[in-house]
Amino acid sequence: MKKNLLHIGIWILMTLLVFMGCEPPQVLDGLEVGDDKVKLELTLQTNPYQLPLAPQTRANGDDVISTIWLLVFRGNDANATFVEAVLAESEGGKSYVEITRQTSACQLLALGNPQGQFYANGVAYDFTKANLETVLTNMPLALASETLLTVPLNNPQTTLPLVSNPIPMSGLVSMSQISFATPIPPINMKRAVAEVIVRNTDAAFTFLGITTLLSTPKQTQWYNIDGLLAYNTGSSKLVDYKIDASYSSDFLAAVDMGGNVQSTEDNPVRVFESDTDANDTYLLIRGTWKGETMYYKMRIVDSGKNPLNLERNTVYTLTITRVNARGFATVRDALAGKPSNTALDFVITVQDNWSYEISSNNEYYIGVSNSHLELYAPGGTTQYTAFTLVTNCNTQFVDRKHIRSLTSGLTIVSPTSDSYGAVIPLGTTTPLEVKVTVTSAFKEGTLEIHLGSIKKYITVRRRDRVAVGTTISSNFSLNASAYYASAYVEGYPMTDGTGYMNNSTPTSTPNTANWLQLSPGGQAIRNDPHHVYSDTGLIDLHVVSATSGTGTVYVSTGKTEMQRIKVIVTM
Template sequence: MRESKRYITIFFYLILLLFMAGCEHDVSTIGQENEEEALKEKVQIEIFARAKSYSLPPTRALESEVGKTPWILVFKGQGAGATFIEAVQAFEMISKRYVLLTKQPAGNKYQLLILANPLDQFYYGNASTGYDFNQAALLSKLTPGVTTYGEACSKLLTKPLDSNPLTTVPYSGDEETIPMSHRLEVDQIDNTTKIANTDGSSLLLTRVVAKIVIVNKASNFILKGVTAVMNVPRQGKLHDADGILMNNTTNLTEYRYDAAYSLPVVKAETIATDVQSTEKFPIYMYESDVQNNTYLIIQGTYDNKDYYYKMSLLNSSLQAMDIERNHSYTFTINRAKGPGYDTVSDAKTAKPSNTDLDFEIMVDDSESYEILANNDYYLGVSNSVFIAYYSGENMEDYDAFSVITDCTKDFQDARTITDNKLEVSGAFQLSGPFKVPIVTSNGTNPVITPVTVGVTNQLMGYEEGIDDKKNAYITLKLGNLEKKVHIRQRKAISAGGSTLKFMPTNNTDPVVSEINYFCLTGQVEEGTDNPKEWIRLYSSVMPEGHTGEDHIIVEDGRIYVEVLPNTNATPRSGIVHLTTMASVGGVSLNSVQRIKLDITQLGQ
């Protein structure tokens, strides 16, 4: 009976391969001599994926379209050092996506890199040589067993935009889709594997571009549109694996209607009384570092006369900011303080006009959150682990994490934030809020809310692994989505300093400054106590005498956080953010886990 089933399965796959050949889809059987043996080593997996929400504002329909035939690149191992196995294009059958992958045994980790909506060509490490996006070309650049995940992600690039000024905004055509990506970690590849979230819902793919919208609410100003976008990156990485923006300082272009700037390249429409917006015609661009000096020339009417204004990409504190992929930036003009310039040339030469336009900026940075989602809404947290370094006598309140959602549904019984303080004898507690805030009719979308947690110096004695005790958790529930945040505590750092080790380890003693995480990146946050001057990050391969970094990427999972001696009598504090491989089996929604360290160092 089992043998009959085997031949039936083989027959099905043969028919399937014929079907795919008729549809001109590319399926890998590289290195297999015998078709029957090759099919026995393949497994058919359905793909469940959709685009991550830009959240604000709504725009054209194809912005969120995910094609039916994404590419799946398979790597064996963990982190940036995982090595390439195969590249396979999915196929469509009965309106569903499937992919045939080579079976891989348990006992290892496997990274599935999903590349959806690719352009007709990809570039590898430069902007000069393009390759047709097919299996043969991919295998000419990615060597099985040799090319690492980190190398592939850093070198697989989009087809560059024209170096001459573009007369239309890329990805704004009626039939154009936006390239997207996602990395999924699995424990094995077989009939039990699902390319989906653990709850069966669709994976959230990340777009390679950012979106910019200009809104005018100033009663003394009429926005006509965006005349030009200057110093725009021509190219982006197909997938961002390390959080480092691509260097495009010598690889820039311009968006404009024509050489005379006779019309806006992006026009504004009136959406309400005295309100104009470009939301129906957004600007898409590859992520841009502040060094690129990307800026907009906007056109508007002030005091019954048309002017041009140079708008740099600044935050509300008038500081230059990076433009990141899958982020949405909405600049809202609240009041015009004076005239702009008569010509585009003068506006380009002048200093930015941001001070002449009283504006505010809203950034949807949901990409920096750990997100759970269903087909209606999402729930995310800025970090799913919070560690307070605290030795005070009383319970101390901390902003442990932030929660983000675009949900508009007011679930009466499933919109809660709770703690398990009774399981840890009250060594910590939720201070608020006690319900997940949702989007209201007049409120912002998404809603981002800090969650405050009280921590005592006794909490570290209750962790799992110490006399079989329990971990402290904050649990967020919104409809059928549930997320837990692990709350931890360690002693405050002495004035003499210390080195905190985050690395794969069997240590469970909270007194030892060594915690079991497989780290990917670390970053010291700016703060009032200037923590970048006294908190330094090290990798295991830095040479002796190195003074450390305030931002670091590692491949072996080890990050050392050195807290330098405090020579003052006053305590000081600083925040460090780590990203790690989440310790979950099977398939996870987002295998990158974020950790927030709130470090207090005592004074002399």
């Protein structure tokens, strides 16, 4: 009898196991959904345009991600080969993808907010799994980045574009393998557009609106793997924003903000990334000065009047501070004339949404300008800004609102400290400079930020001063295999000052007083030594002349690891 009961029990157990095998068993990080498929949660992160600046109300889908396609590439670099396209599913407020198991390294490219169609090699395709997999069959990641384009704008574009639907976004992460036990890392999504805002603060001038934006790209790559902009140049790839052929009214009206300020910040102009110099991109604005209504021609330039590229996920605010002279009487005269750079004094603020590394929970965020400081300086009492911090946290934690040094010889001198560490001011989004000193014995260490439930670590490495003629070659990170995507010299006056200042053709001659200059790794210094992109992952920093003082360079890594690095060089 006992033997029969044992046999029956075994039979029941085996039957239950068979039926349980038909259902995907729940696991910690994912679900098995078949012999070769796993179901994993997808977490996407976006930085609101107002971060890390003061929060404001913004509409028009700035941060919404409605639909997500995940493209899987097998490999760990730009040569990774396309495997499959998967549409994410929403369950219980979360997003999941069912993707094929992979035992080797893979890269996952997320495309958010598809526009119904994508373009490849000049052909429009509906955004479907079959079309994506047909177009991308066996294609390497780098080529896929070049191939997949957004829907083109009209020419002319007579309405404010990219406002009625969520903005196209993309992001890339790497995985060591694809399995139910390996979660997908959070994917940082970048918008495919830049925003341009014009403000006026001169009480003697009334800014009425933007009449036209000329020669701006009609479409863009869904994902730009190398950050280069040459693909988006040439007259056949450009469109004009204007209300009609006769410019009968402004394309975008300015709004009176009060206090003698007019602005388009509530309705920024969205554009695709552009080499503004090669494309000859500029704005015509309209306003009244001394009782006359006139037009001014504005190029998008930096403080040195040098052309400034429009880069994705970045906000450009052109603030008119003073009008010095009459503009053009008609649109026709303005189109034919030279830029109004002597007639207008203006400053431009560039807000790169990834110029801060953001950590957040459901209540507040912390943003840091860089998560690593590379310091070429002797030890002593000199104070250096290790990083800049912003937060929108208002909760007054007692012992969890501090920055601490975890390493001997690395001392925080600002902000002021209490018994728990340097205190983070709360209730304000004003950027906070965190200043440190280092001893001569200090080589490498860590700063800890602890705010409520969020912890963030800033690494610091000190090296000796560099001599004139030194080239620092792709050695800015603690990660020896970091891929250096771009870099810029802070406060760099790129050219010799002639050109735009007198309304003539601008020069591109580097100013010899600029003692820190950049180039792609292993290449000579070019005519853009203040801001370079690299398609090889290598960047060189050159100390080209003798001077005294301190220079600062910001370096960004990309591809598998995104990090902002601050490099301070003393002479």
